[in-house]
Amino acid sequence: MNSRLFLDGHKLTYHLDAVEDWLNGKDIVPIHAEISPTSACNQRCIFCYRDFDGHRAQHLSAKVFADLIKSMAEVGVKSCLLAGDGEPLLNKATPEAIVLGRQLGIDMALNSNAVFLTDGIVEKILPALTWLRLSIMSPDIETYMKIHGVKKDDFSIAIRNIEKCVKLKKKHGYDVTIGIQQVLLPENAAQVYEEANLAKKIGVDYYVLKPFSKHNENIYDANEDLSIKYREVLERAEGLTDSSFNSIIRWNTFEDKGKREYDRCYGIPFIAQIGADGGFYSCGSFFYVERFCFGNLYEESFKDILFGERRKKVIEDIINNVDVHNDCMTYCRHHQINKFLWNLKNIPEHVNFI
Numbered sequence: 001m002n003s004r005l006f007l008d009g010h011k012l013t014y015h016l017d018a019v020e021d022w023l024n025g026k027d028i029v030p031i032h033a034e035i036s037p038t039s040a041c042n043q044r045c046i047f048c049y050r051d052f053d054g055h056r057a058q059h060l061s062a063k064v065f066a067d068l069i070k071s072m073a074e075v076g077v078k079s080c081l082l083a084g085d086g087e088p089l090l091n092k093a094t095p096e097a098i099v100l101g102r103q104l105g106i107d108m109a110l111n112s113n114a115v116f117l118t119d120g121i122v123e124k125i126l127p128a129l130t131w132l133r134l135s136i137m138s139p140d141i142e143t144y145m146k147i148h149g150v151k152k153d154d155f156s157i158a159i160r161n162i163e164k165c166v167k168l169k170k171k172h173g174y175d176v177t178i179g180i181q182q183v184l185l186p187e188n189a190a191q192v193y194e195e196a197n198l199a200k201k202i203g204v205d206y207y208v209l210k211p212f213s214k215h216n217e218n219i220y221d222a223n224e225d226l227s228i229k230y231r232e233v234l235e236r237a238e239g240l241t242d243s244s245f246n247s248i249i250r251w252n253t254f255e256d257k258g259k260r261e262y263d264r265c266y267g268i269p270f271i272a273q274i275g276a277d278g279g280f281y282s283c284g285s286f287f288y289v290e291r292f293c294f295g296n297l298y299e300e301s302f303k304d305i306l307f308g309e310r311r312k313k314v315i316e317d318i319i320n321n322v323d324v325h326n327d328c329m330t331y332c333r334h335h336q337i338n339k340f341l342w343n344l345k346n347i348p349e350h351v352n353f354i
Contacts, residue, residue: 005177007208008250010336012270022269023344027307029076030272034284034333036084037065037091039276043113044149045137047185047222049215049329050085053288057086058276062093064297068274069097071302073104077272079130083111085287086276090116095124102128111135111181115154117161126168131177133208134162138188139198147187159202166203179206184254185222189230196237196247206246209234211254213331215285227254258330262342264319267334272306280305282318285329292318 012019018028039050040057060068072080080101082088089095089112101108107130114134126132136158137147144155165178180199182188188195192209199207212222227234227249240247268282275287278297286292294314295305305311322328324338 005206005246005248007206007248008252010340012337012340015270018270019341019344022341028269029306031078031270033072033077033080033272033274034084035060035065035068035080035082035097035274036086036276036284036287037082037088037094037097038086039084040090041086041113042090042115042150043087043154046147046149046187047183047212047220048085049213049285050287053217056288059091060093060274060276060278060297062096064278065091065093065097066100068297068302069101069104069106072272073101073106075303075306077106079107079109081109081111084274084276084284087113087116089121091276095121098125099128109133113148113154114158114161117165119164122161122165122168126165126174126176127172129176131179132165133179133181134158134204135182136162136180136195136198137182137185138191139194140191143188143191147185159198162204163202170203177206178204179208180204182207182209183212184209184226184230185212186226189226190233192230192233193237193240196240200240200245200247204245206248207237207240208248208250209237210250211258211331213258213329215329227251253331253336258335260324260335260338262338263324264342265322265324265328265334265338266319266341266345267337268315268318270337271333272302273333274302280311282314283333285332 015031018031021028038059040059082094082098088110098108098110108128109131110125110129111133138144141152141155145152148154169176169178182192182195196207214221234249238247238249273281273284275281277288279288280294280297280302281287282292292314294311295308
């Protein structure tokens with residue numbers, strides 16, 4: 001088992017050259033990019049962070065998508081996750097983008113609800129992916145239906161498709177890490193062990209449980225103390241880890257409860273986030289908000305936007321004017337790296353006493 005799999009923190013310590021350039025005020029290329037190929041989704045999860053805007057369906061065109069991947073490779077982006085605010089495989093250009101990214105030297109990853117992992121798509125993308133993470137919120141069909149907002153068929157289809165991915169990986173020896181992800185909610189907290197056990201039986205490489213993150217404009221909420229109330233269940237699930245399977249409970253993230261010990265968001269330059277409308281945004285929390293848009297890929301290239309003046313001004317606006325304690329989601333994408341960067345910018349006394 002890959003005991004080095006690390007999903008509960010940040011990895012900036014392995015990119016200290018970029019961190020040093022950032023500290024010295026230099027322009028840096030994002031290490032990682034996250035793209036939303038589409039805002040359309042075949043499911044209506046009760047906790048979806050885009051509920052507040054009615055799930056407007058938009059898609060990156062095949063040309064813009066391909067040009068984006070090429071431009072990211074040109075400037076030196078190292079990794080790319082296709083996820084965002086919809087189901088990535090509803091954009092028919094997604095499989096080609098994964099293959100293109102891999103060909104150009106970018107580590108490619110995909111988040112999916114697994115329903116559209118058809119034979120043709122799996123055979124195409126699996127050899128090109130560094131990792132594949134599938135969202136299954138419950139091992140119980142009725143609970144799955146409730147949380148995902150779908151028909152029964154979706155559960156059985158998703159499970160069969162994940163089994164297919166595992167079988168194909170083993171058959172061809174593909175170097176792709178496959179995992180099942182669950183968000184801890186009141187509706188599924190008692191089922192965490194059963195979910196982790198299902199993941200193990202299917203044969204994926206890992207199961208991971210993470211906290212729910214609330215968007216300020218959404219109604220749905222989850223009790224932040226679920227990890228305490230159900231700790232015995234979570235620890236039992238964690239105990240399923242063995243030589244061929246990792247069961248990961250994100251204790252570090254649960255225990256800090258999204259509390260920000262920093263006052264400014266410094267992490268924006270390290271992660272590029274692209275919306276389904278072609279907008280290059282500060283972060284997924286502010287998708288489709290003009291104030292936080294650096295530019296649009298239908299009008300400019302990723303490279304031009306990256307080094308453009310507007311991006312610098314928007315980042316400065318975020319650093320100086322966004323209240324990270326009240327304006328942001330509970331667990332934002334930049335949370336862990338912000339904790340690290342804040343400490344670098346605000347050096348404590350007596351640092352030689354390590």
